Amino acid sequence: MITLKTIPVVEKLKIGIPGFDQISHGGLPKDRTTLVSGTSGSAKTVFAVQFLASGIQQADQHGVFVTFEESPRDICQNMLGFNWNIQEWEKQGKWAFVDASPQVGEETIVAGKFDLGALLARIKHAVQKVNASRISLDSLGAIFTKFNDSNTIRRELFRIATALKAMGLTAIMTAERTQEYGEVSRFGVEEFVADNVIVLRNVLDEENRRRTMEVLRFRGTSHQKGEMPFTIVPGHGIIMIPLSAIEIKQTSSSTRVTSGSPELDRMCGGAFIAIQFSSYPGPPAPVRR
Amino acid sequence: MANLRRLCAEELPGQFELVIIDVLEKPQLAEEDKIIATPTLVKEQPPPVRRIIGDLSNSAKVLHGLNLQSIHKAKQGGGSN
Numbered sequence: 001m002i003t004l005k006t007i008p009v010v011e012k013l014k015i016g017i018p019g020f021d022q023i024s025h026g027g028l029p030k031d032r033t034t035l036v037s038g039t040s041g042s043a044k045t046v047f048a049v050q051f052l053a054s055g056i057q058q059a060d061q062h063g064v065f066v067t068f069e070e071s072p073r074d075i076c077q078n079m080l081g082f083n084w085n086i087q088e089w090e091k092q093g094k095w096a097f098v099d100a101s102p103q104v105g106e107e108t109i110v111a112g113k114f115d116l117g118a119l120l121a122r123i124k125h126a127v128q129k130v131n132a133s134r135i136s137l138d139s140l141g142a143i144f145t146k147f148n149d150s151n152t153i154r155r156e157l158f159r160i161a162t163a164l165k166a167m168g169l170t171a172i173m174t175a176e177r178t179q180e181y182g183e184v185s186r187f188g189v190e191e192f193v194a195d196n197v198i199v200l201r202n203v204l205d206e207e208n209r210r211r212t213m214e215v216l217r218f219r220g221t222s223h224q225k226g227e228m229p230f231t232i233v234p235g236h237g238i239i240m241i242p243l244s245a246i247e248i249k250q251t252s253s254s255t256r257v258t259s260g261s262p263e264l265d266r267m268c269g270g271a272f273i274a275i276q277f278s279s280y281p282g283p284p285a286p287v288r289r
Numbered sequence: 290m291a292n293l294r295r296l297c298a299e300e301l302p303g304q305f306e307l308v309i310i311d312v313l314e315k316p317q318l319a320e321e322d323k324i325i326a327t328p329t330l331v332k333e334q335p336p337p338v339r340r341i342i343g344d345l346s347n348s349a350k351v352l353h354g355l356n357l358q359s360i361h362k363a364k365q366g367g368g369s370n
């Protein structure tokens with residue numbers, strides 16, 4: 001009698017953002033929701049759009065973009081700078097927006113219990129329309145402020161995440177945080193999509209802006225730890241240089257050069273060792289905390 | 290829905306037109322109108338357009354949203370206007 005035990009393996013979906021698939025050990029957890037949290041300006045929207053754009057350009061996987069903050073029009077405009085022609089993809093049936101952004105002149109009054117059934121119906125409709133396998137929801141904070149009922153919104157977002165999983169979608173939800181090092185997100189969003197969390201940071205480091213990405217957790221699967229530097233390149237989007245790709249070329253040398261001080265030379269065991277550095281043009285090495 | 294019918298019948302006898310849309314059957318209409326929450330009551334006429342969200346259990350807020358003053362309240366309060 002042989003007993004076989006199967007251990008569920010979390011499949012990953014290569015998302016096609018340069019460097020990301022390495023640091024995440026193969027991409028985002030497939031058919032799951034990953035929370036991408038970051039301060040304002042930390043590139044949440046760029047990441048959320050690039051996730052869909054890479055799918056269309058590199059894997060012929062279609063996407064749905066649910067926007068809570070910026071209008072679809074603004075997003076299309078902004079992203080042209082990265083050579084992502086969203087309007088063209090919409091025409092080709094590869095991209096669909098679900099516009100949940102604030103409407104001009106719209107006044108909303110909450111008078112009793114509600115759910116987000118209408119939003120979920122629209123998402124399902126859009127997913128079917130373009131046969132999507134990827135979806136981005138950007139950014140959750142806006143919907144919390146709109147309805148001012150955090151418990152209902154949390155419950156409903158959990159219901160949406162469950163529905164996305166059932167539809168076999170790999171999803172990104174973005175959320176705001178107020179500080180670079182502090183609680184994961186506002187409104188406790190991470191509590192219902194706690195399985196997978198990525199943090200984007202935009203820190204002032206010796207007067208330089210430094211952008212980093214950290215995979216905080218992926219349930220049931222591995223990933224590289226620590227903050228990874230990335231840059232935003234016009235015409236391309238987010239580009240990350242994973243640690244394994246960084247080679248510091250250093251030729252060891254035994255050539256000694258005098259320091260100029262006989263006393264110091266003696267203390268150093270003869271004189272200074274001449275070291276040659278070949279400069280590496282990439283971002284600084286990752287910071288570990 | 291029952292709350293809404295009762296409110297309309299009581300406050301707007303014979304003066305309202307109510308169109309009911311099932312978002313599960315017609316998600317494209319919800320998309321066009323950018324509806325997120327269910328239920329949503331959209332007051333289209335007279336302007337301003339207003340969205341009243343929820344099961345309308347809070348009558349005072351609904352009336353306020355519809356720019357109506359309760360007839361009952363007005364009566365109870367002496368009803369000088």
Ligand SMILES: Nc1ncnc2c1ncn2[C@@H]1O[C@H](COP(=O)(O)OP(=O)(O)O)[C@@H](O)[C@H]1O
Nearest residue numbers: 039040041042043044045046078081082232234
């Ligand atoms: N079209 C663009 N071309 C170059 N850089 C851009 C473009 N759009 C945004 N960025 C850069 O990306 C940064 C992050 O933008 P965004 O993703 O909107 O942040 P968040 O959504 O986290 O608030 C901006 O501060 C800007 O520096």
Ligand SMILES: [Mg+2]
Nearest residue numbers: 044045069139
């Ligand atoms: Mg944004």
